[in-house]
Amino acid sequence: MGLTARPSDNLARTDTASGSGESWVATRLDLLVNWGRAGSLWPMPFGTACCAIEFMATAASRFDLARFGMERMSFSPRQADVLICAGRVPFKLAPVLRRIWQQMPQPKWCISMGACASSGGMFDNYAVVQGIDTIIPVDVYVPGCPPRPEGLLYGILMLQEKVKRERMSDASLRNEMDPDPESGLYIPPQAIDELSEPFGNSVHQTRSGL
Amino acid sequence: MSASFSVVIPGSAAPDAPAPATPRHLPNRGGAVNPSADALRARFQGGILRVEVIWGETSVYVERLRLGEIVQWLHDDPSERYDYLSDVTAVEYRDPEQPIEVVWHLRSLPYRRFLRLKVELARDGKTPLEVPTVWSIYKGADWLERECYDMFGIRFVGHPDLRRILMWEQYREGFPLRKDFPLRGRFSRAEQLRQALAANPEARYSMEELTVAQAFEDLPEAMRKRLKGGERTGE
Amino acid sequence: MSTKRTVDVAIGTSGLDEQGRPRRAPLTVNEGGTVTTLEPPPALEDALELEGEHMLINLGPQHPATHGVLRLVLELDGETVVRCIPHIGYLHCGFEKIGEYRQYNQVIPWTDREDYLNSIGNNVAFALGAERLFGIEITPRCTVLRLIAMELSRIISHLVWLGTTCIDIGAFTPFLWAFEQRERVYELLERWVGARLTTSATRVGGMAADIPAGWMDQLQHFIKTFPKTVDEIDRVLTTNGIWVGRTVGLGVMSADEAVNYGLSGPMLRASGVAFDVRRDFPYLDYETYDFEVPVGTHGDVYDRYLVRMEELRQSTRILAQAAARLPDGPVDSDDHRVVLPPKSKAMSDMESMIHHFKQVMEGPRPPLGESYVAVESPKGEKGYYMVSDGTAKPVRWRIRPPSFVNLSAIGKMVEGHLLSDVIAINASIDIVMGEIDR
Numbered sequence: 116m117g118l119t120a121r122p123s124d125n126l127a128r129t130d131t132a133s134g135s136g137e138s139w140v141a142t143r144l145d146l147l148v149n150w151g152r153a154g155s156l157w158p159m160p161f162g163t164a165c166c167a168i169e170f171m172a173t174a175a176s177r178f179d180l181a182r183f184g185m186e187r188m189s190f191s192p193r194q195a196d197v198l199i200c201a202g203r204v205p206f207k208l209a210p211v212l213r214r215i216w217q218q219m220p221q222p223k224w225c226i227s228m229g230a231c232a233s234s235g236g237m238f239d240n241y242a243v244v245q246g247i248d249t250i251i252p253v254d255v256y257v258p259g260c261p262p263r264p265e266g267l268l269y270g271i272l273m274l275q276e277k278v279k280r281e282r283m284s285d286a287s288l289r290n291e292m293d294p295d296p297e298s299g300l301y302i303p304p305q306a307i308d309e310l311s312e313p314f315g316n317s318v319h320q321t322r323s324g325l
Numbered sequence: 326m327s328a329s330f331s332v333v334i335p336g337s338a339a340p341d342a343p344a345p346a347t348p349r350h351l352p353n354r355g356g357a358v359n360p361s362a363d364a365l366r367a368r369f370q371g372g373i374l375r376v377e378v379i380w381g382e383t384s385v386y387v388e389r390l391r392l393g394e395i396v397q398w399l400h401d402d403p404s405e406r407y408d409y410l411s412d413v414t415a416v417e418y419r420d421p422e423q424p425i426e427v428v429w430h431l432r433s434l435p436y437r438r439f440l441r442l443k444v445e446l447a448r449d450g451k452t453p454l455e456v457p458t459v460w461s462i463y464k465g466a467d468w469l470e471r472e473c474y475d476m477f478g479i480r481f482v483g484h485p486d487l488r489r490i491l492m493w494e495q496y497r498e499g500f501p502l503r504k505d506f507p508l509r510g511r512f513s514r515a516e517q518l519r520q521a522l523a524a525n526p527e528a529r530y531s532m533e534e535l536t537v538a539q540a541f542e543d544l545p546e547a548m549r550k551r552l553k554g555g556e557r558t559g560e
Numbered sequence: 561m562s563t564k565r566t567v568d569v570a571i572g573t574s575g576l577d578e579q580g581r582p583r584r585a586p587l588t589v590n591e592g593g594t595v596t597t598l599e600p601p602p603a604l605e606d607a608l609e610l611e612g613e614h615m616l617i618n619l620g621p622q623h624p625a626t627h628g629v630l631r632l633v634l635e636l637d638g639e640t641v642v643r644c645i646p647h648i649g650y651l652h653c654g655f656e657k658i659g660e661y662r663q664y665n666q667v668i669p670w671t672d673r674e675d676y677l678n679s680i681g682n683n684v685a686f687a688l689g690a691e692r693l694f695g696i697e698i699t700p701r702c703t704v705l706r707l708i709a710m711e712l713s714r715i716i717s718h719l720v721w722l723g724t725t726c727i728d729i730g731a732f733t734p735f736l737w738a739f740e741q742r743e744r745v746y747e748l749l750e751r752w753v754g755a756r757l758t759t760s761a762t763r764v765g766g767m768a769a770d771i772p773a774g775w776m777d778q779l780q781h782f783i784k785t786f787p788k789t790v791d792e793i794d795r796v797l798t799t800n801g802i803w804v805g806r807t808v809g810l811g812v813m814s815a816d817e818a819v820n821y822g823l824s825g826p827m828l829r830a831s832g833v834a835f836d837v838r839r840d841f842p843y844l845d846y847e848t849y850d851f852e853v854p855v856g857t858h859g860d861v862y863d864r865y866l867v868r869m870e871e872l873r874q875s876t877r878i879l880a881q882a883a884a885r886l887p888d889g890p891v892d893s894d895d896h897r898v899v900l901p902p903k904s905k906a907m908s909d910m911e912s913m914i915h916h917f918k919q920v921m922e923g924p925r926p927p928l929g930e931s932y933v934a935v936e937s938p939k940g941e942k943g944y945y946m947v948s949d950g951t952a953k954p955v956r957w958r959i960r961p962p963s964f965v966n967l968s969a970i971g972k973m974v975e976g977h978l979l980s981d982v983i984a985i986n987a988s989i990d991i992v993m994g995e996i997d998r
């Protein structure tokens with residue numbers, strides 16, 4: 116994108132000072148479009164495990180996701196704007212998640228909710244994908260196991276912020292991520308292996324015996 | 326109210342038995358033996374290898390090939406009536422010399438009894454990892470046995486549909502709960518992900534499972550192709 | 561134990577038939593506003609000719625009504641299910657494998673996440689199993705606290721079931737009511753252990769924490785006010801024509817079948833089998849509490865709903881009794897092979913220091929042996945089977961998953977029903993994929 120000026124946060128300017136008695140509005144088109152998009156995101160809840168329960172709690176009475184223009188859950192990926200991946204994604208589910216992402220029309224965003232979706236979390240074993248960012252691009256990571264509803268709401272607000280800052284002129288934004296024909300993967304295999312390396316305490320807890 | 330809905334009350338076959346209570350101060354070994362163990366011994370003599378009582382739970386080690394017969398008797402005999410299968414699983418010890426154990430947890434609702442049956446599969450290279458199925462006695466064994474096969478590679482002879490259940494059918498890394506299977510799997514993460522993504526998410530039912538299989542030849546060309554494709558493009 | 565079921569017939573339904581089930585034939589409204597039933601349309605003579613090709617429909621793994629990532633491949637004849645092939649394993653996360661690489665206390669966080677609707681109940685179940693393996697007894701206060709935890713978790717689990725089932729069948733409001741009550745239980749749990757969902761509340765030999773001051777009052781308040789919501793939901797659903805029409809007579813399992821398929825929990829009881837682990841193989845002194853085991857008479861979806869509603873009330877009853885008898889005293893067992901000695905003593909007393917050192921450096925080691933402890937989870941008989949070879953980590957940690965076994969009967973239950981009824985039947989099983997796939 117280079118050094119384009121940061122879009123002003125003001126959506127529009129009105130000017131009634133010219134004395135003509137007419138009021139008028141001037142704005143940039145992408146500001147207007149983004150404002151509309153950010154305020155009416157349709158989430159596609161891809162809830163698999165415990166985080167999905169907290170997602171439901173967020174959508175229910177006390178936390179009320181509807182306040183952010185998101186009450187319209189879209190269980191069909193074809194009418195959705197933002198994929199909320201809540202929960203663990205085992206390898207068996209990986210092609211399903213990938214297919215759902217491909218079925219979503221542009222523009223689309225993705226929130227990875229919880230430690231498992233973001234990094235594999237406490238499931239550093241043979242069955243679980245170590246972070247969905249090895250399969251699909253992720254815009255916002257919400258940490259926590261599970262994140263509290265407030266945390267998810269904060270993540271959603273951050274995503275709205277991000278949506279508002281997008282420029283239509285930025286061609287790189289709406290690119291579909293295609294798999295590498297040779298490996299069939301979306302990011303280089305070395306990167307995947309490196310991202311999935313056990314770290315910290317987890318290294319020492321893999322020995323059987325003791 | 327139809328006849329099959331007569332209310333079944335557990336314990337009804339042993340009305341004078343004391344009311345069940347929370348077990349306390351159980352000894353590590355020994356203690357009250359489940360009466361079924363003695364009945365089994367009397368009836369099957371050589372088929373019963375040994376009986377252990379650990380923390381108040383009776384385990385009966387039985388001979389591999391006579392298991393079906395023994396379970397059938399436990400299920401049918403009016404003085405036992407083990408009509409409820411809780412669980413089927415297996416245990417592999419860390420010591421590679423020790424046999425793999427297949428474990429059945431049975432309950433007799435009418436008598437309020439709990440019994441553990443075990444079959445030891447020696448790792449001498451001669452004993453096959455095979456036990457008889459109990460599917461024909463308990464329908465609930467279907468998935469439990471499939472899971473045990475999926476995780477340990479133990480074959481249940483006579484099971485009508487012994488396929489992987491939790492891992493996908495073309496999973497190539499082996500049987501995850503075996504002790505020689507590393508916690509993180511055998512392949513690198515990138516390879517695991519590659520294999521998983523190469524799977525066709527629509528391909529996980531086989532024609533054999535479906536009753537349309539007979540009508541396959543009559544299906545329109547396009548549909549046949551799709552079904553075939555779905556069958557072959559394995560993971 | 562009550563086996564009687566009364567259905568007050570509301571305006572929407574058209575009376576009871578000879579078997580005492582609400583009718584679900586089409587209705588007409590007469591001029592005076594009374595409702596009569598049309599005879600169901602006679603079966604078509606040439607129905608055979610209409611028999612067409614079978615069709616395959618794939619439901620899931622991403623579908624709002626499959627409660628997670630269950631996948632059902634349905635073979636349909638028209639709209640009738642001829643065959644249903646469930647596919648599971650989309651959430652297989654290797655719990656049992658991981659359990660072999662962790663010490664007993666370290667496994668407890670995993671029990672939260674396996675049946676995540678019943679986290680704190682699983683914590684208790686695991687601790688009970690491990691304690692049998694270690695051969696230690698827990699204190700009276702701990703027993704009662706754990707029982708309170710289990711019943712609270714039964715309530716929140718049934719509430720999720722109620723909410724999601726309502727959504728599946730087409731009612732949205734009860735979902736909001738149920739989740740509001742859930743939030744109240746969450747508040748209780750959060751004050752107690754600091755987490756809403758993933759509680760990790762127990763330790764082998766005790767609890768992570770004693771309840772804070774004033775907690776009991778909050779619980780009492782909850783016990784007093786919660787039944788009101790149950791009654792409200794009851795009023796909205798139990799005699800509601802749509803609800804009755806969409807649940808009665810579906811997915812029937814007879815008592816013998818249910819036992820043979822290994823069903824447990826409300827599924828089994830709805831089929832008329834009064835088996836409840838709390839009653840028949842008691843733990844945590846359940847035999848000393850006064851509660852009823854509700855049983856159904858027809859074994860259909862509607863009965864499962866009634867049984868769960870009644871269990872909500874019974875749980876409240878048990879909670880009230882437990883709250884009344886909570887004794888004072890220590891929460892943790894004083895067996896310092898397993899429970900860390902108090903900090904003050906670990907610093908001054910030689911023996912305590914050794915216990916402390918050994919536990920922290922090596923972890924507590926149970927003697928050789930094995931234990932299978934089953935509890936009545938909201939879904940049914942949940943068992944933890946642990947085998948120890950004398951080291952600090954279990955050789956095998958097996959979860960006996962109730963909803964896995966319950967789900968395995970779905971093929972039998974949906975056969976011959978309409979596609980839309982599959983949703984209701986599936987919802988009635990109360991599946992949790994985390995537990996099914998583990």
Ligand code: SF4
Nearest residue numbers: 165229230231260261
């Ligand atoms: S991050 Fe934690 S709460 Fe969320 S799915 Fe993973 S284990 Fe469950």
